[in-house]
Amino acid sequence: MMKTINDIVNWLISSGALSALFIFAWKYLKPVMIEKQKHAKTVQERELIELLNQLADNAVNSLVSNNEATGHDKFKQATSLVGGALADKGFDVKRETVEQAVQSAYEKSDLTPTVDPNAKPQTGVVVHNG
Numbered sequence: 001m002m003k004t005i006n007d008i009v010n011w012l013i014s015s016g017a018l019s020a021l022f023i024f025a026w027k028y029l030k031p032v033m034i035e036k037q038k039h040a041k042t043v044q045e046r047e048l049i050e051l052l053n054q055l056a057d058n059a060v061n062s063l064v065s066n067n068e069a070t071g072h073d074k075f076k077q078a079t080s081l082v083g084g085a086l087a088d089k090g091f092d093v094k095r096e097t098v099e100q101a102v103q104s105a106y107e108k109s110d111l112t113p114t115v116d117p118n119a120k121p122q123t124g125v126v127v128h129n130g
Helices: 002-015 017-062 071-088 095-108
Strands: none
Touching: 002 017, 017 071, 017 095, 071 095
């Protein structure tokens, strides 16, 4: 029995059938593995963006009541908080991406003044009727 298995393995190697089988399997499995990798990367990126947005919302909302800092200072502080939290978790996110998330959170927060769309703009010109 062992000799038969040994003969079959030797035949597979010497005939090139084993190589052909390996190449066929690789051509079939490689696209499947690449798709799985892409899917995993997409899921991971989606989760990272979700985390980034949550951190930005939390950072901006924590600064709403801080009346001592200017809007620019609050933006810098929120960006620093979010970037630091992501770095602590081992994520490498571009500063521009963090700034965009903080800007988006800022626009949704109470820090952004609401504008009445029906109000007429003030021109700053005072007319005196004499």
